[in-house]
Amino acid sequence: MRIRPFAAPDISRLVDITIESFRPFFDDYVHPLLGDELFQYQHGHWKDDYRRDIPTLHAPAAGRHLAVAEVDDSISGFVSWKVGARPDYGQIYLLAVLGGHRRRHLGRALCEHATSEMRADGVSVVGIGTGDDVFHAPARAFDESLGFTKIPTAAYLRTL
Numbered sequence: 377m378r379i380r381p382f383a384a385p386d387i388s389r390l391v392d393i394t395i396e397s398f399r400p401f402f403d404d405y406v407h408p409l410l411g412d413e414l415f416q417y418q419h420g421h422w423k424d425d426y427r428r429d430i431p432t433l434h435a436p437a438a439g440r441h442l443a444v445a446e447v448d449d450s451i452s453g454f455v456s457w458k459v460g461a462r463p464d465y466g467q468i469y470l471l472a473v474l475g476g477h478r479r480r481h482l483g484r485a486l487c488e489h490a491t492s493e494m495r496a497d498g499v500s501v502v503g504i505g506t507g508d509d510v511f512h513a514p515a516r517a518f519d520e521s522l523g524f525t526k527i528p529t530a531a532y533l534r535t536l
């Protein structure tokens with residue numbers, strides 16, 4: 377496994393990994409939870425949202441960075457991080473490892489790469505966001521394994 381910087385031809389692979397990784401979250405968890413109307417309002421175009429957003433995550437001059445993890449010359453995961461929104465602060469924004477490659481420390485290597493790059497950019501505090509749902513249980517265990525402190529939050533939505 378090796379971590380390398382993002383290159384422009386990687387985009388379609390990163391979109392595919394993201395959609396494959398988060399499909400169970402949207403289809404099996406969020407949609408039944410919210411019902412059709414709220415789901416359509418909030419996440420009705422979630423795949424297109426990723427197709428639009430992921431190409432914007434590589435803009436180093438604006439503090440947006442990507443790195444990928446390769447196994448046998450094929451991208452198996454990636455991390456996106458952002459710096460500069462607040463002084464000394466960085467955020468791990470998006471992280472995904474393909475199902476067949478999990479629990480092999482790719483995620484950890486990606487985040488260690490991101491935090492090392494952030495430290496070099498003068499960052500002293502790092503945030504990472506995830507969900508408090510069943511799908512994100514591995515992500516919470518992962519975040520806690522890296523030493524992040526959980527901040528409990530709650531968000532609500534209703535139709536009028």
Ligand SMILES: CC(C)(COP(=O)(O)OP(=O)(O)OC[C@H]1O[C@@H](n2cnc3c(N)ncnc32)[C@H](O)[C@@H]1OP(=O)(O)O)[C@@H](O)C(=O)NCCC(=O)NCCS
Binds near residue numbers: 473479
């Ligand atoms: C979260 C995610 C990126 C972790 O990637 P990964 O490469 O499997 O994680 P690692 O192998 O580096 O795990 C490092 C440590 O995190 C913890 N951990 C990771 N997955 C875990 C799981 N399913 N259950 C319990 N602990 C877990 C463990 O402490 C693990 O160390 P260990 O294997 O030596 O016990 C991966 O599960 C994923 O892509 N999930 C779907 C997308 C997602 O939730 N992204 C992040 C939040 S938005």
